[in-house]
Amino acid sequence: MSFKELYNQSRIELKKELELSSIEQVPKITKVTINIGTGQAVKDSNYLDKVSSDLTLITGQKPKICKARKSIAGFKLREGMSIGLSTTLRGKRMYDFINKLVNIALPRVRDFQGLSPKSFDGKGNYTIGLKEHVVFPEVTIDNVEKTFGMAITITTNKLDDELTKALLTKLNFPFKKK
Numbered sequence: 275m276s277f278k279e280l281y282n283q284s285r286i287e288l289k290k291e292l293e294l295s296s297i298e299q300v301p302k303i304t305k306v307t308i309n310i311g312t313g314q315a316v317k318d319s320n321y322l323d324k325v326s327s328d329l330t331l332i333t334g335q336k337p338k339i340c341k342a343r344k345s346i347a348g349f350k351l352r353e354g355m356s357i358g359l360s361t362t363l364r365g366k367r368m369y370d371f372i373n374k375l376v377n378i379a380l381p382r383v384r385d386f387q388g389l390s391p392k393s394f395d396g397k398g399n400y401t402i403g404l405k406e407h408v409v410f411p412e413v414t415i416d417n418v419e420k421t422f423g424m425a426i427t428i429t430t431n432k433l434d435d436e437l438t439k440a441l442l443t444k445l446n447f448p449f450k451k452k
Contacts, residue, residue: 388450
């Protein structure tokens with residue numbers, strides 16, 4: 275069974291469990307956004323290219339380069355310098371990425387205790403912070419000079435955190451037990 279089939283089946287089951295009148299009342303995952311801050315890119319110009327190539331391997335699409343909006347002297351940062359990367363996944367790539375994240379990457383995280391149920395933003399979106407990108411199977415550890423972290427945000431179309439948590443639990447997201 276593909277992840278999209280599991281996702282659709284989970285939405286139907288959630289509708290029955292919560293006794294909702296319509297499938298449209300169940301949250302729908304609209305996009306997954308991956309953000310990486312590369313503060314080292316200020317000192318090393320090639321670092322951003324290395325991070326970009328690894329993120330392209332992980333997501334299957336080329337990331338957008340984020341530039342500094344204003345200068346900050348304490349960080350030796352000038353306006354317009356490249357300081358981060360961002361990728362937004364939708365459709366098939368989104369489902370493939372979530373499947374890879376839940377079933378392959380999260381179990382490979384060192385000392386993994388489960389995902390925090392406090393990472394919902396109050397608007398039905400969930401953010402996961404990973405400290406190392408090498409948990410993804412596409413990245414070979416031998417070629418990595420320095421690991422980097424990433425923030426993964428799963429955006430839904432509902433403003434209810436409880437409904438979103440119920441959907442993500444159905445999709446086998448490993449939340450911490452209280």
